[in-house]
Amino acid sequence: MPTATPAHYKNDSPAGFPDVDPGYKHRLFEQVMADHRMPDYIYGCYECGICVAVCPSARFYDFSPRRIAQAVARQDFELVFQQMQEDIWECSQCFSCLRCPRGNNPGGIITVMREVAINEGLATAKQALEGYSRIIYKIMSTGTQVSPDMLQPDAFPDWGPEVKDVSVNLDLWRRALPPETHHTTSTGWSVSERTLIELYLIWMQTGALSMIKDVDEGLHMILEEVMEERLEEEGIEI
Ligand code: SF4
Ligand code: SF4
Structure with missing residues (x-):
């Protein structure tokens, strides 16, 4: 770790972390x-x-x-x-x-x-990032963002009684949406197999998956397992 500080860099702010090198x-x-x-x-x-x-x-x-x-x-x-x-x-x-x-x-x-x-x-x-592990898991395992079935009255009490109505009839509400790709409840929209494989490969090859390891080792392990299993089924070796 370098300890020398180049003279041309400005460094006259009150250091918020004086104990850090x-x-x-x-x-x-x-x-x-x-x-x-x-x-x-x-x-x-x-x-x-x-x-x-x-x-x-x-x-x-x-x-x-x-x-x-x-x-x-x-x-x-x-x-x-x-x-x-x-x-x-x-x-x-x-x-x-x-x-x-x-x-x-x-x-x-x-x-x-x-x-x-x-x-x-x-x-x-x-x-x-602690509070976002569920969302990270959802996005990186399914390829889509927050899913409709996460809409539970207990989780959103401040949203009022509508949340309960919607969550009880979630499947019906989703099927009422015009795009067929939205007729799902466990994912934000349908993601094709090919897109999912491409996303897994991008996340693995670019190091995005490895970044999760530094934040949440358990989550990283689960995601790695999910991705490797799917890629293996496709005959893709990493
Ligand atoms: S104050 Fe903000 S908007 Fe204005 S020049 Fe600086 S960065 Fe840009
Ligand atoms: S991205 Fe949005 S929230 Fe973030 S600094 Fe810019 S305006 Fe603010």
Whole structure:
């Protein structure tokens, strides 16, 4: 782990994590900046605040896409490290901040910062993703997002009595939808065998599946088993 800090990097922010080696913080920042998407995501900042005005998360949390863009643009690796512990998990990834007149993509920068946080196994990444294991399992095993049968009255008491009505007659409601691909209750929509195999291969070959291991080893094991079994049935060896 490098401990030396290049002199040209700005480092005058109050360090939120004084016990953490600055060399480690700097290495994480370098990983963020080395991502091939970053040249398209940050061009500097006018400090106009448009991204904050359109950001739904900024309305509910002490969170600002402007602060993220500025910290990265100023190469303030201490602040970027701090944001990787806290702020980045408050973004809802809606990408409204693409309205930035400077052409920045704060939501995209956050995506990259999250990926580095997960790859590094930061404790905050694990905490942030803890509540999503069921959704990750659903998406990565079936190839679709949240499924209709997850709509249970106990899970959504604040949605009122309609949830119960819908969940009792779920099959009927789904069959009333015009696209036939939506006539399912255990998946968001029907995914063809070929698409599913392609998704499994993409997740395995790109390392997306391995990223899960750093966050939730048990979930990773289950997903790996599901994917390998299906690929084996297709005669595909990894
Ligand atoms: S992507 Fe994130 S930072 Fe951008 S507007 Fe949406 S919530 Fe805010
Ligand atoms: S909209 Fe763009 S230029 Fe304006 S504060 Fe946000 S990141 Fe900076």
